[in-house]
Amino acid sequence: MTALAGAALASLPLQSGGGFLWYAVVFLVLAILAGFAGFSGVAGISMGIARILVLIFLVLFVVSLLL
Structure with a gap:
């Protein structure tokens, strides 16, 4: 890996903590x-939010693998 590629990977905001997961x-x-x-209402809303956050995490994960 070249120094330029290493600097580009280190500056990606997707790698700074994993907040979505x-x-x-x-x-x-x-x-x-x-x-x-x-x-049940709180459980359903929380499950919906968790599902959306996992999907966002997966999309960002795939994007970061492709870059």
């Missing part, structure tokens, strides 16, 4: 806990 896991755990507690 972290929040997806947080909302998934929230949905599971809300489901066990009987709050």
